């Protein structure tokens with residue numbers, strides 16, 4: 001697709017809508033998981049100070065281990081909604097269960113379908129019906145074709161407000177948690193009109209790689225980034241090793257803003 005044929009997805013209420021699409025660089029940042037009101041507000045302030053225009057944060061956490069912190073659930077959604085009021089940042093948060101789509105949609109501005117649920121047809125249809133834009137992460141074992149077909153399930157319900165997110169795929173490599181598939185960004189842009197962003201935090205699983213992967217994502221043409229930030233990563237209940245601190249997020253933002261746009 002030519003850049004001019006690509007879509008922009010708008011997120012948030014009319015008076016503070018944030019674009020994700022060609023010609024813009026959208027930074028989404030926030031904690032991996034909502035842990036408390038104070039932690040979420042501090043992370044949101046860090047995100048905002050770095051120029052983020054959308055707040056991320058998981059209230060329902062699909063963890064690999066059922067014994068790991070699973071998120072605060074509805075209480076986490078309430079915290080996100082309060083922080084949205086305090087900061088003015090529209091909220092993107094994950095929904096993992098069809099039964100929760102309604103309550104998540106009441107509190108959020110954009111619904112995230114995570115890597116583990118990319119192929120969950122019932123959930124894709126339910127978020128397609130929810131009337132909010134959707135952030136669709138790539139499944140860690142999904143081909144680009146399967147990922148785009150997952151987006152079609154949402155589109156079939158009449159919801160074309162879908163942003164794709166490359167977050168790393170499973171390969172033989174163990175040095176990183178997943179392998180960020182940079183080529184997928186270009187492949188998607190060649191065949192789909194949908195915006196595509198990159199999640200360097202969940203791809204890497206370690207913070208020293210977050211800035212280089214973010215730079216690579218923007219250099220290849222991604223329309224934005226979603227990045228974990230935490231006021232005290234060492235005490236984080238979820239994915240602390242990949243979380244940036246406030247100054248590091250500001251450095252990341254200024255590093256990627258220096259990258260020239262694709263012609």
Ligand code: PEP
Pocket residue numbers: 032058062094113114115116137167199202
């Ligand atoms: C997340 O963004 O909180 C998350 C769990 O990511 P993924 O679905 O990509 O693993």
